[in-house]
Amino acid sequence: MEHTVYLTEIINLEAIEQNHIPVNYPKTVSLIKELKRFEFTNRITIICGDNGSGKSTLIKGIAEQLSAYKIDGLNYQTEERSYDFLQLKTRRKPKRSFHFTGEDFIRYIEWLEKTKQESREAIEEINETYGAGSYSAMLARQPHERTIGDIRHMYEGSLSQQSHGEGFLNFFRSRLIKDGLYLIDEPESALSYENQYVISMLIRDAANEGAQFIIATHSPIITGIPEADIFEIKEGKLIKTDYENLENIQFLNLFIRKRKYLFE
Template sequence: MTLIRSIQFSKVNKDIFPYQLPFFGHEMIFDAPVTILIGENGSGKSTFLELINEVIGLYKIKDKKILHPELISPISDAKSYVKIKYALSKPKGFFFSAEDFTSYIDDMMKEKAEAYQELKMIDQTYKHKSALSKSLARMPHMRTIGEINNLYQSDLLTSSHGEAYLDFFKSRIREKELYLLDEPETPLSIQNQLTLLSMIDEGIKRENQFIIATHSPILMAIPYATIYEVSDKGFQRIAYDQIESVILLKQFMNHPESFLKHLYRDEKNK
């Protein structure tokens, strides 16, 4: 099932971000429940997802530390040049950015640590004051710790970033919703990437749609996915076995000694 059927990017005669990205002036058709976006860094995969989100307005983790605030307004302004055709109506869903999620976990850990530090200071400052005064002073910080601890079924802060990402992802999966995943492999081991594949498969059974920007040959291998390569030519469908990084990885796995021999030969000659 596809909740969105196509995205049309109007041609814009502006040589500024994001209009110089190769997909402006092109259309992408969604005819599979999973769409994979591949391409070099800087090709615009993440911006593509951001533009979809600007139009649809999915839930998204907000990163408190915005690294490039100057890019937010141009993406928001560009949404008027993006036309999305829906199967029925605008879907609900979630935008998962691995980078934002990692920052989110780090921020929660910092916030929790600061709350504990405040409690220690209150214990010292209120040592000779009434129990009621001390309790009132501790209350907001205890509330902060409690809210963080009760956010999810498992404590995300005691897990690795990869395990926390999977727990969070699993907690957000509903039915008939759209999920945008931006480089989800970033915090995930190979084993956890396989676990994510299983979760996506379960999500498909619940009639969800996934659009995934990735560099991972494992995630690219979803059998029922449509793969688009984003390049200076716009969007091009590509088969898994034709992806350059997949071909190179297979060659390396089959003959690692050939690659390493040339690498270390060059090192010795330096």
């Protein structure tokens, strides 16, 4: 499949700038304190860095300012915002923005399964108490049956029959729209290497259809999307780099070549 070069003039989010940072803001997040202005010139921007470097904070800050939709289908409300240190510059407002994290998805699926199970147990208790065929039981069962029905409507089949990776891919794929803006934080926590490749192709194809992606990741596969702009956080600054020059990629290549030697 042929892929085109992404055009800067049709990017939704053009830049972020530092706003006033509260005095009590954690000093450990030097990325935020050093950030003055950062421009997005590509439909796919990938941010790499060690844990604690500030990449997740940056992603969440953008998500809050955009009132992005979260995994649970709700969007960030004004009263939730604790990341007012960022000011966004947009060329045009995206049709919809989403904030995904691999860990949030796993917790969300576990919560849905727990909710379904609790509803089933409540229905069993109602049937035992009132008799399954009684009018009282029918009325008492309705809210629990509605809960189960709503969850089934959201997801085809049983969530428990899908791996976390399959569930995440289906969930992600169903929310891809043209002109959408996607803020993704470490999706690899829910994905195998094979599924990291699958989501990379989904991202690549969606970007060519008009979507924009800002991704924080450690994944050597997701980072490898050929057209992406890659930035590595070093000493609190976002430094544009090539894939082959990323520290984790260099170490991975070394490990593959010298695996036995490194364990001696």
